[in-house]
Amino acid sequence: MLDLQRLRALHAVSVHGTVGAAALALGYTPSAVSQQIAKLERETRTVLLEREGRGVRLTDEAGQLVAAAQELLAIVERAETELEERRGRPAGRLTVAAFPSAARGLMPGVLAELSRRHPALDARLSEVDPHLSVDLVAKGAVDLAVAHDWDIAPLPAPPGLEQAVIGDDLCDLLVPEGHPFAGRAAVRREELGGERWICQPPGRVCHDWLLRTLRTAGHEPDIVHQADENPTLVALVAAGLGVALIPRLGRGPLPAGVVAVALDPMPVRRLYALWRTGAARRPAIAETVRVLGELWPEVAAHQPR
Helix, strand or coil, rough: CCCCHHHHHHHHHHCCCCCHHHHHHHHHCCHHHHHHHHHHHHHEEECCCEEEEEEEEECHHHHHHHHEEEEEEHHHHHHHHHHHHHCCHHHHHEEEEHHHHHHHHHHHHHHHHHHHHHCCCCEEEECCHHHHHHHHCCCCCCCCCEEEEEECCCCCCCCCEEEEEEEEEEEEEEEEECCCCCCCCCCEHHHCCCEEEECCCCCHCCCCCCCCHHHHCCCCEEEEEEECHHHHHHHHHHHHCCEEEEECCCCCCCCCCEEEEEEEEECCCEEEEEEHHHHCCEEEEHHHHHHHHHHHHHHHHCCCC
């Protein structure tokens, strides 16, 4: 008899790509995940993982087991949803993936409120970039994702997922004190040519949005510094090393030497909650989406301008 937890560990490695990332998502240690898979290899008398550089590669036999594991996990999820629905209240474990600034600026309040209202609900957060979190929901690796898109780069939602709008997050142009734009009430996108830009690395939603926006306005951006974290981007602007487009959510107060200027039109990114259609009846999903929508106006109202 194949053990479901061991299949879950193998499925997590398949989804997340490494044993370490799978362990983080499951709340285990990497050693525990490796042990689960080693036991599964002994049970099936099959090699499931092969070393590939610093990572691992799933064998063809592992791929077959992962497909079976995904079906079994979907069945378990339906059973858990039906039980929770019969109880009529949020309970059990709920895994949530949120992009970094939402994990910092929105989710602490949401998780605290869920814990206060529903002690039987064990909600757990992982910080994940939007284009990855949607796929994790679709594959059953997490229950719900908080993701975003931009006004010119809509978020693709795969079949089998449902979504709800949480709200709109505004974005400001940050410039060093003394920059020609610093005293302006607003700047048009057509005026942004010739600036030295600070932004996130390629492949991030914000980076792609910047490229599309400036190219649409007829400018090829000169990206001189790249960093993952918004506080790092702000610090680089404060040092006078360039300008940046930074959303307000999770940004925090600006340090001395940095000025926020409005863009015309104002860039907007829309926040969504996404979950699998099969889990839509689960009270924990419905309640989390409701709390996200409840708390967003207060979070948005208190964002620093």
